[in-house]
Amino acid sequence: MSLSRHTMTPLGARLLVGLGAVLMILPFYVMFVFATHSRTEIFAVPPPLWFGNDLLANFAILTERIPFWRNLGWSLYVALISTALTLLFCSMGGYAFAMFEFRFKKPLFGLVLGTMLLPSFMSMIPSFMIMDLLGWIDQPRALYLPGAASAFGIFLMRQYVSSAVPRELIEAARMDGCSEMGIYARIVLPLLKPALGTLGLIAFIGSWNNFVGPLIVMRTPENFTLPLALRLLQNPVDTEWGALIAGAAIATVPLIALFALASRQLIAGLTAGAVK
Amino acid sequence: MKRVLITPASAPYWLLSPFLILFAVFGLFPLLFSLVLAFSRWEPTSGLGAMEWVGIGNFVFALQDEWFWKSLFNTLWLGVASALPQHLVAIPLACALNGMLQRSRNLLVGVYFMPYITSTVAIAILFSSLFSTDYGLINAAIGALRELPLLSAILPASAIDWLNDPDRLKPAIATVVFWRFVGFNAVLYLAALQTIPRDLYEAATMDGASRWQQFRYITLPGLRAMMLFGITLSIIGSLQLFEEPFILTNGRGGNDQAGMTSAVYLYRLAFDFNDFGAASAMSWLLFALLAMATVATHRAFGEGRKL
Numbered sequence: 001m002s003l004s005r006h007t008m009t010p011l012g013a014r015l016l017v018g019l020g021a022v023l024m025i026l027p028f029y030v031m032f033v034f035a036t037h038s039r040t041e042i043f044a045v046p047p048p049l050w051f052g053n054d055l056l057a058n059f060a061i062l063t064e065r066i067p068f069w070r071n072l073g074w075s076l077y078v079a080l081i082s083t084a085l086t087l088l089f090c091s092m093g094g095y096a097f098a099m100f101e102f103r104f105k106k107p108l109f110g111l112v113l114g115t116m117l118l119p120s121f122m123s124m125i126p127s128f129m130i131m132d133l134l135g136w137i138d139q140p141r142a143l144y145l146p147g148a149a150s151a152f153g154i155f156l157m158r159q160y161v162s163s164a165v166p167r168e169l170i171e172a173a174r175m176d177g178c179s180e181m182g183i184y185a186r187i188v189l190p191l192l193k194p195a196l197g198t199l200g201l202i203a204f205i206g207s208w209n210n211f212v213g214p215l216i217v218m219r220t221p222e223n224f225t226l227p228l229a230l231r232l233l234q235n236p237v238d239t240e241w242g243a244l245i246a247g248a249a250i251a252t253v254p255l256i257a258l259f260a261l262a263s264r265q266l267i268a269g270l271t272a273g274a275v276k
Numbered sequence: 277m278k279r280v281l282i283t284p285a286s287a288p289y290w291l292l293s294p295f296l297i298l299f300a301v302f303g304l305f306p307l308l309f310s311l312v313l314a315f316s317r318w319e320p321t322s323g324l325g326a327m328e329w330v331g332i333g334n335f336v337f338a339l340q341d342e343w344f345w346k347s348l349f350n351t352l353w354l355g356v357a358s359a360l361p362q363h364l365v366a367i368p369l370a371c372a373l374n375g376m377l378q379r380s381r382n383l384l385v386g387v388y389f390m391p392y393i394t395s396t397v398a399i400a401i402l403f404s405s406l407f408s409t410d411y412g413l414i415n416a417a418i419g420a421l422r423e424l425p426l427l428s429a430i431l432p433a434s435a436i437d438w439l440n441d442p443d444r445l446k447p448a449i450a451t452v453v454f455w456r457f458v459g460f461n462a463v464l465y466l467a468a469l470q471t472i473p474r475d476l477y478e479a480a481t482m483d484g485a486s487r488w489q490q491f492r493y494i495t496l497p498g499l500r501a502m503m504l505f506g507i508t509l510s511i512i513g514s515l516q517l518f519e520e521p522f523i524l525t526n527g528r529g530g531n532d533q534a535g536m537t538s539a540v541y542l543y544r545l546a547f548d549f550n551d552f553g554a555a556s557a558m559s560w561l562l563f564a565l566l567a568m569a570t571v572a573t574h575r576a577f578g579e580g581r582k583l
Contacts, residue, residue, distance in 0.1 A: 009375035043411035093295035100288035126306035149298035180287035227397035248398035
């Protein structure tokens with residue numbers, strides 16, 4: 001793309017934007033540097049600005065203070081199941097909303113979208129009560145099943161089906177005697193691959209970062225997801241800062257890796273509600 | 277012949293049922309439940325049978341509760357102090373990014389957007405070390421800047437107790453929130469900028485309009501719809517601020533409850549003090565406030581008002 005001389009950002013503004021970008025990155029850099037230092041080194045004057053040798057020692061404290069491997073595995077397990085269910089249910093529902101006519105379609109879709117505007121604190125307390133009622137406190141399904149009812153996922157899938165799946169193709173398959181579920185599985189689903197990729201990333205990241213959900217329903221440290229487990233290390237009197245920040249860094253690595261792989265797809269997906 | 281189980285007429289119901297069942301159980305039912313709860317008294321240890329209807333008692337309690345108002349004040353303070361700068365920075369930032377070559381633009385957009393996808397807890401943990409009084413990196417940086425001749429006069433002479441001093445805690449939280457969302461907003465504005473026809477700028481240049489005039493009369497009106505959307509998102513997001521203040525204050529709200537947002541107070545009221553009914557009543561009061569704020573925003577940016 002070429003930019004005319006006039007619309008080109010002036011050099012001063014470009015330098016300012018670059019400086020801002022350094023400030024955005026700096027906390028990540030500091031997190032990874034601190035993860036390799038002991039508690040005393042982190043709070044030394046001047047503070048460390050380059051990587052140290054205490055990553056393994058921090059890791060040892062981490063695995064000693066919290067059931068780290070289980071927490072990490074639990075985070076991964078919940079995130080993967082939550083992602084798979086979200087993809088399945090939202091692609092089915094989005095296809096139904098985009099391609100079929102049925103009673104109450106419009107008000108139902110409006111209702112689903114309306115809940116996207118509701119703040120999360122509205123469901124914090126009743127969610128706990130429902131999980132309590134169902135006997136799901138401390139169960140991982142209390143985390144991945146509510147996550148799979150993603151209004152945003154339905155919205156994203158409906159938009160994508162409308163633009164990417166030709167009605168004629170569905171009609172033709174129906175003529176040829178393909179069953180309704182066959183049409184969904186063999187024709188619609190493969191066409192949805194790009195959108196499934198985007199929604200999958202968003203669902204995984206959402207579940208991985210979820211803090212309030214586990215905070216409310218999980219009870220035993222063995223069943224904590226990683227963000228929740230890290231809080232156990234946070235202690236007003238005697239915080240193992242090196243280990244704590246190492247844990248935070250480990251919780252951040254998968255996100256940075258996913259973002260590096262698919263930042264444009266992710267940004268497009270996460271802002272899909274806004275950008276028409 | 278194969279028996280047809282799912283006809284084209286029934287297919288949408290089959291396709292939608294898994295989502296709708298989950299949505300009903302975990303999306304809608306909790307809301308109705310919460311409404312009933314707002315008019316009830318309930319002890320979580322004594323089972324559902326012990327739920328007792330108390331009418332508007334919880335709402336009366338909420339409106340008379342000093343902490344409710346304090347947490348609301350904190351929430352609004354943090355909302356304004358983090359959201360306003362977010363938008364004031366995001367708009368020029370988006371304009372600057374828009375005028376860059378694609379390669380550097382994509383890289384910078386990625387960098388600015390990254391905090392938005394990161395675990396809030398991980399980041400809040402990191403920032404609680406950065407804000408540490410005696411040796412935290414932020415106070416160390418301020419200390420270093422103080423050595424410079426011009427800045428020594430305006431910077432505070434001693435280390436700032438960011439997380440314990442009630443007057444410093446809110447700016448610290450607002451900083452973290454600003455850092456997390458400024459890039460997201462810039463991406464929204466960048467998308468809106470790209471829908472403004474380039475011809476408009478070319479015509480304006482021909483007519484001798486200055487850069488400022490072009491920004492004032494082409495860019496800002498072109499961004500109006502996105503400003504409405506972005507500010508609405510900020511209002512919704514600000515009113516549910518939870519993780520940053522929760523982690524930065526060790527789950528307690530900070531000294532003098534200076535960092536206790538409404539969402540943190542709701543959590544504490546329900547799970548630390550077991551008053552589920554009052555917490556539910558407060559959540560509906562906050563929701564009413566949020567709805568009013570959203571309508572007011574739409575009025576302010578809606579028809580008849582020029583930016």
